Every structure is written in structure tokens, then in C-alpha cells.
Amino acid sequence: MKRRDFVKYGVGGLATLVVGSKMPWLMDNPAYAAAQTQNLNFTITDAVKEMVTHEPGNNIATCYFWIYQSNSPSFAPDCPGPQIYTTVGDTINISITNALDENHAFFIPGVYDSGPIAPGATVTGTFRPSRAGSYLYHDNLNPPVNRVMGLHGAFIVMPPNLQGTRAQGVHRLTPYDRPTPNVQKLFDDFGRAPWWPGLAWEQGDPAANPPTPPFRQYVWLNHQASPVLFEEVGNFTPGLDYSATAFMDGFINAPFIATNNSPLMQLTVPPIALNPIFNKKPHFFTISGQSGHFCHNHPAITPMNRVGEPCIVRIMNAGLWTHSMHMHCNHHFIVCVNGRIQSNPIWVDTFTSKPMDIYDMVIPYQRPPDVPNVLGIGRADISPPLTTINGHPTWPPIEEFNVYQPALGTKKISFLNPLVTVDIGQRQSPLVYPMHDHSEPSQTAQGGNYNCGLISGMNVIGDRNTPLYKNFPRDADWDLMLTLGNGAPVDKPGGGNNPP
Amino acid sequence: MALPKSGIIIPRRSIAGMEGMWAKMWDPPTTSPATPELCAPTNPVPAFMQSIGLAKVSRLNTVQRELIDGVTITGWDGTPLTCMCLGDKDIPLAKGGTYPAPTIRVPRGVVFHAETVGKGPPPHTIHWHGIEPTPMNDGVGHASQEIGQYIYQWQPNFIGSYFYHCHRNTVQHFEMGLFGFLIIEPPDAYLGGNAGGYPRRTAASLAAFPQFPGFVAGDLASGDPHAYTVPYDYEALWVCDDMDSYWHNIIGQEAKAWYPAILTRPGVDDQFWHGHFHDFNPDNWFITGVSVSNAPGVTGTIPGGVVVPAALNSGVTGMQVSINATTNNTILVRVLCASYNSMQVTFPVDVVIIAWDGRALGVPPLTRYNYAYKVPANTPIRYSVARRIDALIRTTTPVNSFATVEFFNTRGENVPGREQIVKTARIPINIL
Numbered sequence: 001m002k003r004r005d006f007v008k009y010g011v012g013g014l015a016t017l018v019v020g021s022k023m024p025w026l027m028d029n030p031a032y033a034a035a036q037t038q039n040l041n042f043t044i045t046d047a048v049k050e051m052v053t054h055e056p057g058n059n060i061a062t063c064y065f066w067i068y069q070s071n072s073p074s075f076a077p078d079c080p081g082p083q084i085y086t087t088v089g090d091t092i093n094i095s096i097t098n099a100l101d102e103n104h105a106f107f108i109p110g111v112y113d114s115g116p117i118a119p120g121a122t123v124t125g126t127f128r129p130s131r132a133g134s135y136l137y138h139d140n141l142n143p144p145v146n147r148v149m150g151l152h153g154a155f156i157v158m159p160p161n162l163q164g165t166r167a168q169g170v171h172r173l174t175p176y177d178r179p180t181p182n183v184q185k186l187f188d189d190f191g192r193a194p195w196w197p198g199l200a201w202e203q204g205d206p207a208a209n210p211p212t213p214p215f216r217q218y219v220w221l222n223h224q225a226s227p228v229l230f231e232e233v234g235n236f237t238p239g240l241d242y243s244a245t246a247f248m249d250g251f252i253n254a255p256f257i258a259t260n261n262s263p264l265m266q267l268t269v270p271p272i273a274l275n276p277i278f279n280k281k282p283h284f285f286t287i288s289g290q291s292g293h294f295c296h297n298h299p300a301i302t303p304m305n306r307v308g309e310p311c312i313v314r315i316m317n318a319g320l321w322t323h324s325m326h327m328h329c330n331h332h333f334i335v336c337v338n339g340r341i342q343s344n345p346i347w348v349d350t351f352t353s354k355p356m357d358i359y360d361m362v363i364p365y366q367r368p369p370d371v372p373n374v375l376g377i378g379r380a381d382i383s384p385p386l387t388t389i390n391g392h393p394t395w396p397p398i399e400e401f402n403v404y405q406p407a408l409g410t411k412k413i414s415f416l417n418p419l420v421t422v423d424i425g426q427r428q429s430p431l432v433y434p435m436h437d438h439s440e441p442s443q444t445a446q447g448g449n450y451n452c453g454l455i456s457g458m459n460v461i462g463d464r465n466t467p468l469y470k471n472f473p474r475d476a477d478w479d480l481m482l483t484l485g486n487g488a489p490v491d492k493p494g495g496g497n498n499p500p
Numbered sequence: 501m502a503l504p505k506s507g508i509i510i511p512r513r514s515i516a517g518m519e520g521m522w523a524k525m526w527d528p529p530t531t532s533p534a535t536p537e538l539c540a541p542t543n544p545v546p547a548f549m550q551s552i553g554l555a556k557v558s559r560l561n562t563v564q565r566e567l568i569d570g571v572t573i574t575g576w577d578g579t580p581l582t583c584m585c586l587g588d589k590d591i592p593l594a595k596g597g598t599y600p601a602p603t604i605r606v607p608r609g610v611v612f613h614a615e616t617v618g619k620g621p622p623p624h625t626i627h628w629h630g631i632e633p634t635p636m637n638d639g640v641g642h643a644s645q646e647i648g649q650y651i652y653q654w655q656p657n658f659i660g661s662y663f664y665h666c667h668r669n670t671v672q673h674f675e676m677g678l679f680g681f682l683i684i685e686p687p688d689a690y691l692g693g694n695a696g697g698y699p700r701r702t703a704a705s706l707a708a709f710p711q712f713p714g715f716v717a718g719d720l721a722s723g724d725p726h727a728y729t730v731p732y733d734y735e736a737l738w739v740c741d742d743m744d745s746y747w748h749n750i751i752g753q754e755a756k757a758w759y760p761a762i763l764t765r766p767g768v769d770d771q772f773w774h775g776h777f778h779d780f781n782p783d784n785w786f787i788t789g790v791s792v793s794n795a796p797g798v799t800g801t802i803p804g805g806v807v808v809p810a811a812l813n814s815g816v817t818g819m820q821v822s823i824n825a826t827t828n829n830t831i832l833v834r835v836l837c838a839s840y841n842s843m844q845v846t847f848p849v850d851v852v853i854i855a856w857d858g859r860a861l862g863v864p865p866l867t868r869y870n871y872a873y874k875v876p877a878n879t880p881i882r883y884s885v886a887r888r889i890d891a892l893i894r895t896t897t898p899v900n901s902f903a904t905v906e907f908f909n910t911r912g913e914n915v916p917g918r919e920q921i922v923k924t925a926r927i928p929i930n931i932l
Contacts, residue, residue: 045504046506047506048508049510050511053760053770053772055767055769055772058770064501064502067508077506078510099505230502233502234502234503235502248912252915253912256746257776259774261775262757264754265757268750268751268753269753272750278774281778292526293525296642320911322842322884324837324842324884324885324887326886328632328640331630331632331858344870346856347870350884350886352884354884354913354914369658370631370654371655372655373655373657376608378866388538389540390538395537397536400636403533405524405533405644406520406523413764415515415766416516418765424523425520426520431634432635437885440671440885441777441840443670443671444777445772447776447777447779448759448774448775448777449759450526450670451525452526476517480518481521
């Protein structure tokens with residue numbers, strides 16, 4: 001894949017608004033459908049969304065939502081609303097129109113509050129974010145109903161002075177204006193300390209294939225969706241707010257229903273009756289609006305970097321259920337929790353995302369430390385490396401790279417054309433690792449269908465610190481994934497090709 | 501379905517060109533591959549267990565695991581609960597599976613092999629939570645394979661607390677009991693006279709806490725097996741778990757409950773079911789396999805004097821659940837949240853948190869950014885599923901009390917007026 005192809009196909013990804021100061025590191029990344037603007041212009045409206053297990057004619061899996069839609073720049077509507085990136089001190093003009101039947105709002109805690117916007121009305125305003133960090137913009141009226149119905153999105157404020165000339169200072173840039181000493185020490189060590197060889201967080205590598213952006217960062221906006229409850233809200237009396245108490249009773253405490261439509265369950269003793277009815281608890285779970293394959297295999301949601309390319313992830317929860325976010329492959333440092341930059345950033349494999357919590361974490365992107373090595377203390381081998389029974393180095397795992405599971409030659413019928421077959425063999429390269437909620441009910445869709453839930457990951461596409469293996473081998477579908485499919489235009493949602 | 505006022509439909513994204521990734525995501529292949537990058541295993545624990553008569557090693561330096569074995573345990577009211585468990589064919593006491601699975605202890609730095617068979621019915625996997633190897637050894641089906649048969653290979657690099665579990669249809673398999681604890685110990689833990697007992701050592705950085713004798717700093721890279729470790733005289737393991745008896749006794753009979761399937765045309769004729777695995781309602785609680793008494797919502801206690809047999813603890817005698825210890829001794833408590841709900845643990849004494857998730861705090865260079873810290877007595881420590889702490893206790897005055905573990909409904913946490921404690925468990929602590 002030539003480097004210029006990344007720019008040409010560069011706009012098929014996750015809807016992203018860059019307000020104010022330019023962010024070339026974001027605009028050039030093909031995984032983001034990013035548009036620059038000086039003004040935010042949103043409509044509050046509604047939509048029906050086809051969910052992860054939706055198979056037209058076979059399993060109509062849809063859900064009603066309230067959404068923030070960006071009018072200009074124009075993005076395809078989705079829940080959550082577009083990610084918004086801005087810089088400390090930038091002035092943002094905002095205009096919000098309410099196209100629904102009851103009062104709604106646009107609220108960023110500590111930053112901007114539209115106040116109630118009446119049905120049909122438009123509210124305009126201006127604000128300047130003053131503190132770098134991660135925020136959730138949302139509708140704070142009739143809490144938590146309006147927010148949980150889908151009126152939310154990520155609002156990211158970057159610290160100032162990222163652009164332009166900057167001398168190689170004593171300290172590296174961090175995502176914060178005033179990091180704690182320990183957080184500063186961590187960002188200083190990336191790329192300088194011998195135990196974190198590679199790039200600093202602030203450093204990119206435009207010559208790499210695909211190019212490595214500086215300031216690598218991701219947003220995991222967790223949510224839960226209840227089609228039964230959201231439909232009831234959508235059909236409620238126009239002009240009246242749905243009771244927040246009744247909403248939470250349904251979403252959190254709805255009585256158990258033995259939903260079941262599987263013929264296999266007829267074989268249990270006693271058999272479990274067919275029952276198509278779902279209760280009001282959510283049965284879809286999303287990260288940045290997607291579930292299963294659509295978030296796990298999305299390069300704007302799931303980090304796909306090389307060893308030596310540390311990144312940050314900003315994790316939010318717009319719903320009412322806790323998610324316990326477990327990452328494989330690397331432990332991560334918790335650097336900011338609910339606006340408090342950590343004096344004691346612990347290094348964990350799992351952290352807690354409670355409703356309305358926001359936390360930032362740093363993935364060092366070290367070589368997975370429990371691959372056999374000489375020292376056995378989590379450090380990469382220098383020379384000579386540990387060798388296997390066959391006399392090969394244990395890293396990179398080139399024997400593993402050449403395994404296909406399913407095997408090459410496993411054929412199915414193409415999604416686009418029933419007359420064409422596709423080979424669904426999958427190479428064990430690059431290296432794929434999941435990040436999932438360990439409170440496992442959220443890993444389901446429609447009460448089953450494990451692995452169609454709230455899941456992301458960290459993929460290792462190469463190793464900066466091992467000669468000849470800056471890139472691990474990639475098949476065609478990997479290249480497609482990294483560019484999100486054949487030049488989809490900016491106004492289409494991301495995560496694969498355009499819908500046919 | 502509510503019709504949108506706007507008329508907007510948000511279509512599902514296409515999977516064209518990514519049919520293989522789509523298919524593998526939730527219908528991964530069942531294979532039995534050879535272990536790539538195979539090294540010679542050097543784990544001394546199986547041979548040690550054989551030397552004290554607890555095991556008969558079938559493959560040199562290799563741990564055996566099979567899953568599943570069906571095991572019936574008893575709930576708080578005497579109701580039998582059907583569980584899916586991991587077994588070890590080399591250890592008679594573990595041959596038919598146990599809940600939880602036997603605790604695996606491994607010295608840091610060895611090449612670890614687990615010869616694993618999926619059965620009853622297959623496929624299954626073992627994921628070693630917190631251990632970080634290559635994907636084929638990581639035990640996640642959609643990133644590698646479900647088995648079959650396979651030798652998992654990794655080398656533990658960080659001393660601390662971990663666990664292992666099946667990662668196939670995890671929502672069901674983990675809840676049904678397919679997990680056990682995993683402890684990484686210093687490289688010399690199984691050499692010398694204390695191999696089968698105490699005191700033992702674990703990773704810590706305790707210059708700021710001189711009340712714990714025997715802490716050694718030094719330099720990890722020097723090869724000193726005791727660098728940044730502290731000895732402990734007593735050890736307690738609290739695997740805090742919950743079970744939904746409906747999931748166990750009704751759904752548990754069907755191991756493929758609501759498992760999706762690729763038919764002939766991915767994205768077009770896939771088979772997705774409707775079920776109720778989104779809706780978990782525990783009515784039984786366990787601490788390291790010990791039933792917590794009393795009904796949901798009613799505080800329950802586990803008995804005193806519960807000890808884990810050496811055969812189920814990699815040959816180490818004396819690991820406790822309920823604590824019986826003496827003053828002026830160091831007690832290590834490992835606390836895992838293995839439920840699907842969140843929990844908070846409250847100790848009746850001061851503790852020092854020395855590690856989270858198998859990473860000791862303040863051990864240079866990789867954790868020079870953080871530090872061990874004291875949690876005063878009666879301060880709740882709250883965390884969510886799969887997280888675990890290592891806590892040190894050392895007191896000069898006797899204690900005759902309880903730790904409490906409160907389980908929070910994962911639905912409604914942090915929501916004003918909606919937080920719900922579904923169960924409180926008490927664990928006896930007696931320090932004389």
C-alpha cells in the first residue's frame with residue numbers, strides 16, 4: 001500500500017471534528033473521517049440504527065436512538081455524536097437546533113451549558129476550553145434519560161503549543177497542561193529510557209508504512225442500548241419527558257425474562273420454551289457506537305501500532321452499567337481519572353469504567369513481556385536473543401506468522417456477490433489481541449452471540465526495535481482494514497466498507 | 501419499532517472484503533496446532549509435586565489441563581449447582597475438575613508449558629489473564645484458535661497474582677466455573693527447603709514501609725532472584741465469585757447456548773440467536789470455592805480455618821482462605837474479583853497495597869512511576885471484575901474480626917440512588 005494511497009483513501013473513518021487550531025496529525029490519519037471547522041453546528045434529532053447482529057430478513061436487529069447530528073461539516077448521522085477535538089484557548093462557536101418534541105440540551109461539564117433548548121428552537125453560544133483533558137458532551141436534561149438515549153459524544157481538549165517549532169525540551173509533551181511529576185516522568189521516558197525504546201508519544205514516523213502519527217490517541221466511549229426501552233421512549237407522548245425513574249427501573253432492574261429462540265435449547269431437560277420477548281435491560285453494548293467486529297477491527301477505535309509506539313486511550317461511559325476494561329498483550333498506566341491527573345499512576349491489565357467515569361490510560365506498546373527471553377524481567381532481549389528448540393529467535397514469532405487459522409482455502413460466498421467465493425483463511429500476522437469488558441454480559445448481543453459486544457483491542461503491526469521487522473506480514477484484508485475500504489467519503493460512518 | 505421522526509436510518513457497516521475477519525470474530529476455528537517457537541519447558545513445579553507424592557507427571561516439566569469436567573457444588577441453601585470446571589489428569593485430587601481450578605504457581609523466568617485438551621464437548625481455550633505472550637498462546641479464539649489440543653507456552657516475567665480461564669463463549673464458560681488462580685513467584689521459590697511451605701517471597705517495593713522485615717531492593721537485571729521482593733509468613737487467597745443458579749442449572753445443560761454460527765455467506769445468512777446472557781442475577785456467592793451463607797441481600801460469613809490443600813496449590817501447604825495468623829508476622833492477601841459484579845473489600849486492619857494486577861508498585865525501572873501505599877483500617881477498596889490486589893498485613897496487636905467483601909450490582913453503579921449492594925460476605929481474620 002503506497003503512502004499516498006493512505007491520504008487518498010483518508011476519509012472513511014470515525015466521524016471527527018477538529019475545531020480551531022489545526023491538527024495535521026489527526027487530519028492525515030485515514031482511520032478518522034476528520035473535518036476542520038471553526039464552528040459547531042448540530043441538530044438534535046432521532047434515528048433507527050441497524051445493530052451488529054442485524055441480518056435483513058433473517059434477524060432484524062435495530063434500535064431507536066436520539067442523536068446529535070453535525071450539519072456542517074456534514075457527517076452521516078450516528079450515535080454517539082462526532083468526536084470533537086480542540087485545543088486549550090481556542091474559541092468555539094456553537095449552534096444547536098432541537099428537532100425533537102421535548103426540551104434538549106448540549107452540555108460539557110465545566111466548559112459549556114446550552115441550557116434547555118425548546119422543540120424547534122436554535123441556541124447559539126461561544127466558549128473557550130481552558131483545561132486539557134477528556135470530556136463527555138451530552139444532554140444533561142431529564143437525567144439520565146436524554147444522555148442514555150444517545151445524546152452524547154467525546155470532547156477532547158489538547159494542550160496548547162503542539163504545533164509550530166518547539167525546541168527539544170527537557171520534558172516531552174503529555175496530554176495535559178499540568179501533568180503530575182510521575183506522569184511527566186513516564187512520558188519523558190518513552191523513547192529515551194532503555195526500557196521503553198522507540199518513539200516518544202509526541203513523535204510520529206511519517207516514513208513508515210502505514211505512517212505513524214504523533215500524539216497517538218483513541219477514544220473508547222462505552223454505552224449500552226435497550227431496543228425495547230428506547231422504542232417506548234420514542235413512542236412516548238410528544239412534548240412530555242419520559243419518567244427518569246421508570247427509565248432506570250427498566251434499564252437497571254427490569255425483571256428477568258427467559259428470552260430464547262434457539263432450537264438447541266429445546267433439547268435441555270426440561271426444554272426451555274421459545275420466547276421471543278426481550279426485557280428492558282440493554283442487550284446491545286457499544287464502543288464508540290460499534291460492537292464486535294465493527295469496533296475490534298476499526299483502526300480509529302482499536303490501536304494498531306508497532307512495538308515502540310506508545311499511545312493513550314480516553315475511556316468514557318455514557319450509560320448506566322459498569323464495564324471492567326481488560327487489555328491483553330500489555331499492561332497500561334492509569335494517568336487521569338475524572339479530571340484528576342494521577343500522582344500514583346498504577347500499571348494494570350484491567351480498570352473500572354463506571355457510568356459517567358472518564359479515565360485516560362497509556363499503553364506503552366512494549367513487546368509482550370511474557371514471550372520467552374533471556375532475562376525474564378520483562379525486558380526485550382538485546383543480543384543474542386533466546387532461541388527455540390529449532391534454533392530460531394522467540395521474537396519476532398515468525399513461525400506463528402506463517403500459521404493460518406482458519407486454513408487458507410476455507411471458502412465462503414462473498415458478501416457482495418453470491419456468484420463469487422472468498423477465502424476466509426486468517427493469517428496469524430500481524431498480532432491481534434483483544435480488549436474487552438470482563439463483566440461478560442456486555443460481550444453479547446441480543447442475549448447471546450458472544451463476541452458481538454463491547455470489545456476493542458491492541459494489535460501489534462510491527463516492532464520498531466527489531467531490524468527487518470518494522471512491519472509484520474500483512475494480507476490484503478489487513479491493508480483494507482488499515483485504510484477503511486476503498487475511499488469511502490467523509491460523510492459515511494466508519495468501520496469497514498460502505499453499506500451496499 | 502419507533503419510527504424516527506427524522507426518517508434517518510443508520511445502516512450497519514458492510515463487511516465486504518473483510519469476510520474472514522467478520523467470521524472469525526465470533527465463530528473461530530477449532531484446531532490443534534503445534535506450538536510455534538517451541539522452547540524446552542523448564543518449570544520445576546510438576547516434578548516437585550511428584551516428589552512429595554501429589555502428582556504423577558506425564559510430560560516433563562509440563563502442567564496438564566483439561567476442560568471441561570462437570571462438577572456439582574452446593575449453594576448456600578443446599579441447592580446443587582452444575583459447574584463446568586478445569587481438571588488436571590496428573591493430580592488425583594484434581595482429576596475430575598475442581599471449582600475453582602487448582603492454583604498454578606510458577607517461578608519467574610521459567611519456560612512454562614500447559615498441555616491442554618478441550619473436551620466435554622470441545623472446543624475450549626485457556627487464557628492466562630495478565631500474562632502477555634504471543635496470540636496463539638494467549639488463548640483467545642478470535643485472535644488464534646479454540647482447541648482441540650495444544651501446549652500453551654509462555655515465560656512469566658513479573659512476580660504477582662494472576663488467574664486463568666476459558667475464553668470460549670466466556671460469558672457462559674467463565675461464569676460456570678472454568679477458572680483458577682495463578683501465582684508467579686521468585687525464580688528460586690521451588691528450590692530449597694521452603695518449596696512446599698512458608699515463608700515465601702513476593703514482589704514489592706517497600707523502602708517507605710520498614711515495618712515489613714526482609715525487603716530486598718537491589719537490581720532486577722543483576723539476576724538476583726530476591727531483588728525487589730519481600731518475605732511473607734502467611735498467605736490468604738480470596739477469589740470472590742458469584743453464580744446465577746438459573747444460568748447454571750437450566751442453561752448450563754446446553755454448552756452451546758445461543759452460540760452464533762456462520763452459514764454459507766458471512767454477513768447475509770449468519771445465525772444469531774435471542775437469549776438472556778445480557779441478564780445476570782447472582783444468588784450464590786463464594787470465596788475461593790467456599791459458599792457464603794445466607795440468602796441474597798443477607799450478610800453471610802464463611803467458616804474459619806479454611807485452608808487450601810497442597811494438591812490444589814502446586815504443592816504448597818498452608819495457603820488459607822479465612823485467616824489464622826500470629827502478630828509480628830507478615831500476611832499476604834491476594835484478592836480477585838471473579839464475579840460479574842463489582843466488589844469492595846474492607847480490612848479491619850491497616851494494609852499496604854503492594855501490587856495491582858500482577859505488577860508490584862514502585863519496582864524500577866518499569867514501575868518507577870508509582871508506589872506502594874497504605875490503606876487505613878476500615879477503608880473500602882473498590883474495584884471491578886478481574887482486577888486483583890496484593891495486600892500486606894503486619895500487626896503487633898491481636899485481631900479477632902472479619903474482612904468484608906461487598907458485591908455491587910454492576911448495573912447502576914455511580915448512578916444516584918441506584919447503587920445496590922447485592923451481597924455482603926465476611927471472612928474471618930484471627931491474628932493471635
